[in-house]
Amino acid sequence: MSEASASSVETTFPSVIDLEQLQAEYLELQQQTQALESRVRKSEERRRALMHILKDLNTMNHKLNDQRKAMIHILADYEQDRRRLAKQTERLDNSRRALMHILQDSYQSNLRLENSRKAMIHIMSDLSETTEEVKRREHELREKQEQLVQAGKLATLGELTTGIAHELNNPLNNIGLFIGNAIDLIELGSADTNPEFLLQELSRAMQQVRKATEIITHLRTFGRAASVSYEPVAIDQVISSAISLIQEQLRLRQIEVQIQVPDKEVLVIGNAIQLEQVFLNLFTNARDALADMPEKRIEVTCAFNANFVDIRVSDTGPGISPEVEQRIFDPFFTTKEVGTGTGLGLSITYSIIQEHRGTIMLESHDVGGAVFLIQLPRMRESLEKDLPHG
Secondary structure (H helix, E strand, O other): OHHHHHHHHHHHHHHHHHHHHHHHHHHHHHHHHHHHHHHHHHHHHHHHHHHHHHHHHHHHHHHHHHHHHHHHHHHHHHHHHHHHHHHHHHHHHHHHHHHHHHHHHHHHHHHHHHHHHHHHHHHHHHHHHHHHHHHHHHHHHHHHHHHHHHHHHHHHHHHOHHHHHHHHHHHHHHHHHHHHHHHHHHHOOOOOOOHHHHHHHHHHHHHHHHHHHHHHHHHHHHHOOOOOOOEEEEHHHHHHHHHHHHHHHHHHOOOEEEEEOOOOOOEEEEOHHHHHHHHHHHHHHHHHHOOOOOOOEEEEEEEEOOOEEEEEEEEOOOOOOHHHHOOOOOOOOOOOOOOOOOOOHHHHHHHHHHHOOOEEEEEOOOOOOOEEEEEEEEOOHHHHHHOOOO
16 A cells, blocks of 8 residues: 555656646746737837838828929929020120120210211311301302392493483473473563463473473482382382383384283382383393384283282294293393393393292293293282282
């Protein structure tokens, strides 16, 4: 029995040891399991954290990619801006160079302008002197022209001397006759018995004195060298005054004069003496042209419109040839024999009409003879109404 008990004890003791060992190992395994589970949990947490980090990294990559693209666009824009800036810098440099050239040209232009200004001052000075010289020459020319006109008037008066002397002789003879009759009446003692006849003879004598006075006054007025003034002038009165100076010569040469003027008074602005000289020159030329003609007639017609007065002076003479027509208004040109004409009449006539802002021309005439047309500006009716009429 003792041996059997001892063997059973020996058999149970190892079993107990194994159980404790197993429990220890089990606990250890549990601890290891817990540790592993803890590590697994931590690993899972790390994995999850890593997934979040990867997700964040992916997001960051996308952002970085977008930023890279944006940076590429920025770099491209920067490159374009850099190129534009380079071009602008180049243009600015060119502009600066151009500005430098412009400033140099401006400086040269200022120098030339200064030289031009100095030259202009000299030119203005020369121009002022030239203007004064031109004015002086114009004054001298006008004086010479007035002297020429005066010489033409005196030459015309010289040609008319014979006719004027004959025209003055008639009233002087009449005065002598009437005064002689009055003296005879007084000597015979009939003055008291026939006073009416005596007064009649003396009145007739005074009429002839007035007629001679008018002729002399007209001659003095026509021949006087006076300053030229312009005023309203009646054309019909100018024509009549010119005819009165040459009427006796025309009568002695049996030259008929026909004058047709409007009933209404036609006025122009001009100088009566100068216009009278114009018509007197034309009448004198017509008188000489009619010397050997079978029909001797001078016609004067006057017409007018709103702006101009047309006066035609025609004759029945031989006319003017086309060769001569181009030169008739030239100074000192004449078709008359030497010593019988000065060649100044038509030249003076032309200059006078020009000064009156008119025209004179030679018209063609189908039936022969010369026809001169004079056009003068007519004085406006508004001015005519304001003028005193007597």
